[in-house]
Amino acid sequence: MAGYLKTQFNLHAFPLQxxxxxxxxxxxxxxxxxLFSASFQAFDHGPVDRKVWRKAQDNLKELQEKNxxxxxxxxxxxxxxxxIDNSVKKYANFFDSGQRFENSDQNPTHNNGTPWNRAYSKGRNTLLSDDDIKKYHYLEQIP
Structure with missing residues (x-):
């Protein structure tokens, strides 16, 4: 799916993730x-699928071929x-590569009690659990 997002919508690293x-x-x-197989980790700026992050850094061509x-x-x-197309319409502009959060309180995944917040409190790069996402994703909705 990351290849589709990169190829069809030309999303840069931050909005892609x-x-x-x-x-x-x-x-x-x-x-x-x-929806797809993924392992999101609590990176400093939010949930990141490390495999996608690495491919976007090291082997962009392979990522795009997955389209x-x-x-x-x-x-x-x-x-x-x-x-997925509706997700891009809903979220891509909000997280555009030019979007900068003055502090982490403006980043919706960083709200108290969110899946990212629960994982990050256990340690940087901790996996977000599907159970936490099911229970607490509503806390990270964009304005």
């Missing part, structure tokens, strides 16, 4: 199961593509 996370969390919260796999899967279930 945020849209990935919010798409994943919104879907998990509403449907009760994962084809996603497009094939989405063709079988168009509602998935629609869900």
């Amino acid at each position: 945020k849209v990935l996370y919010y798409s994943y969390a919104d879907y998990l919260e509403s449907k009760g199961h994962r 084809y796999d996603f497009v094939q899967k989405a063709a079988l279930n168009p509602s998935i593509k629609e869900f």
